[in-house]
Amino acid sequence: MxxxxxxxxxxxxxxxxxxxxxxxxxxxxxxxxxxxxxxxxxxxxxxxxxxxxxxxxxxxxxxxxxxxxxxxxxxxxxxxxxxxxxxxxxxxxxxxxxxxxxxxxxxxxxxxxxxxxxxxxxxxxxxxxxxxxxxxxxxxxxxxxxxxxxxxxxxxxxxxxxxxxxxxxxxxxxxxxxxxxxxxxxxxxxxxxxxxxxxxxxxxxxxxxxxxxxxxxxxxxxxxxxxxxxxxxxxxxxxxxxxxxxxxxxxxxxxxxxTGSSPTTNPTTNPTTNPTTNPTTNPTTNPSGSCTASYALVGSWQGGFQATVTVKAGSAPVNGWTVRGTLPSGAGVQSLWNGRSSSAGSSLVVANEGYNGSLGAGASTTFGFVGSGPAPTSLALTCA
Missing domain, CATH: 2.60.120.180 (Glycoside hydrolase family 11/12, catalytic domain)
Structure with a gap:
């Protein structure tokens, strides 16, 4: 004050x-x-x-x-x-x-x-x-x-x-x-x-x-x-x-x-409606086995939703990662944190930031985003 x-x-x-x-x-x-x-x-x-x-x-x-x-x-x-x-x-x-x-x-x-x-x-x-x-x-x-x-x-x-x-x-x-x-x-x-x-x-x-x-x-x-x-x-x-x-x-x-520390996950809710928290996860393993990406729906409201994705390294360290997936028709990414998005339309493409790209064996990091349109309860993702 x-x-x-x-x-x-x-x-x-x-x-x-x-x-x-x-x-x-x-x-x-x-x-x-x-x-x-x-x-x-x-x-x-x-x-x-x-x-x-x-x-x-x-x-x-x-x-x-x-x-x-x-x-x-x-x-x-x-x-x-x-x-x-x-x-x-x-x-x-x-x-x-x-x-x-x-x-x-x-x-x-x-x-x-x-x-x-x-x-x-x-x-x-x-x-x-x-x-x-x-x-x-x-x-x-x-x-x-x-x-x-x-x-x-x-x-x-x-x-x-x-x-x-x-x-x-x-x-x-x-x-x-x-x-x-x-x-x-x-x-x-x-x-x-x-x-x-x-x-x-x-x-x-x-x-x-x-x-x-x-x-x-x-x-x-x-x-x-x-x-x-x-x-x-x-x-x-x-x-x-x-x-x-x-x-x-x-x-x-x-x-x-x-300054310089890795930011915490930064969820942002719809300005007028409180999302219902009921996370649903859907881990998908990268074909190369280097990392996995797990989607979680944090909450949803009329016309939008909030979600997080956890990226986890496998048995070997990861130096840089990119997560890809496809959102439901009519859905898109409005804002995103702890990652760099090149998403367009219903395509979800997110790469690491400079501070969270290197993961030791078994280590994980999380990015989150606010989406528009229908909220997926699960989402198939690849991580490379």
Whole structure:
């Protein structure tokens, strides 16, 4: 959450003004391990990340203890109504936030356009611990700007992508729930609202204390729903907490953002309909015996479907693979991830990406796609 309340226009304007002084505060933050200044911050990991107190919703004190991998909330006075905005967003981030930028090789001071091939490689992970009481959410806050930003850009105008790992108490994201999807190894309720920029929140139906995912996994779903664009720029990746009541004991124990790792499977569901999960597999062995390709229908809706294909090496290593098959008449590939498609019409032809073409004996990789038209429950495939 940025330095502004999420619901009230008056508070929004006030926070924007406070953001000007926050820049100076962040730049002059002391090297102490505990931060109690309203917008105090401290760089960690050699400047790669910044930890920020970011108490924007109340006047009562809040303090955080900074570690080399994250932070812990040591004091969290005051409370706000659970029907309104939270007290704060203590967090750790990579990128640029209200003029404070980290030293990193991922986003840079002018953002990273979502259409840039490097965006597909942006991966983040976090581990958190939670207290036994309090009302809060534990969430990523990932920001996008509509045009190329500068390091001094304050409020992003494109999209605020929130990924709620966990929540406690009677709270909910901005807007209303529009769907439920399966992404990044979990099931998420999708919420959408607008506060001058699009706010898209993914709330995990079963809370977790850790998460590891590619940003593109969620962003592709945002774009498919019409809430964002691949022409927009990623500006920061933040992880922390929004407390309404209490909050002492909330902690980020580990946080990282990297590039170059193999992306996770990136399922994208129909924007308005939740697919029914009932995977059906149909392994087909390549005549040469070098690899197999197994099709699985993840879900379907009126006029479309989502599927995955698992490519598995045989008894010998595979250096490069291509999967071929024929979809039902009237079906086609709309979008695909973790592979390079040369599909046309009902012909399915997918080759490996650079990062997943080499498979050791018995190893496997997966690509997925969203199709239009009738959904096949099984599909004969060859792998070479």
């Amino acid at each position: 940025g330095r502004r309340p999420r619901l009230l226009a008056l508070s929004l304007a006030l926070s924007a003004l406070l953001g000007l002084s926050a820049i100076a505060t962040a730049q002059s933050a002391a090297a102490d391990t505990e931060i109690c200044d309203q917008y105090g911050s401290q760089a960690i990991a050699g400047g790669r990340y910044v930890v920020q107190n970011n108490r924007w919703g109340i006047s009562e004190p809040q303090c955080i203890s900074v570690t080399d991998r994250g932070f812990r909330v040591t004091r969290a006075d005051g409370s706000t109504s659970t029907s309104g905005a939270p007290k704060s967003y203590p967090s750790v981030f990579l990128g640029c936030h209200y003029g404070t930028c980290t030293s990193n090789d991922v986003i840079g001071p002018n953002g990273l356009q979502a259409s840039d091939p490097r965006f597909a490689q942006v991966r983040t992970s976090v581990s958190m611990t939670y207290p036994a009481s309090g009302t809060y959410d534990a969430a990523y806050d990932i920001w996008f700007h509509r045009s190329r930003p500068s390091a001094s850009t304050a409020q992003n105008d494109g999209a605020e992508l929130m990924v709620w790992l966990n929540k406690a108490g009677p709270i909910q994201p901005i807007g209303s729930r529009v769907a439920t999807v399966s992404l990044a190894g979990g099931t998420w309720d999708v919420w959408f609202g607008n506060t001058g920029w699009n706010v898209i929140s993914y709330v995990r139906t079963q809370g977790t204390g850790s998460l590891d995912f590619n940003v593109k996994t969620f962003w592709d779903d945002v774009v498919a729903r019409g809430y964002g664009s691949n022409a927009w720029y990623l500006t920061s990746i933040q992880a922390g907490f929004e407390p309404w009541v209490g909050g002492t004991g909330l902690a980020v124990t580990d946080f990282s953002v990297t």
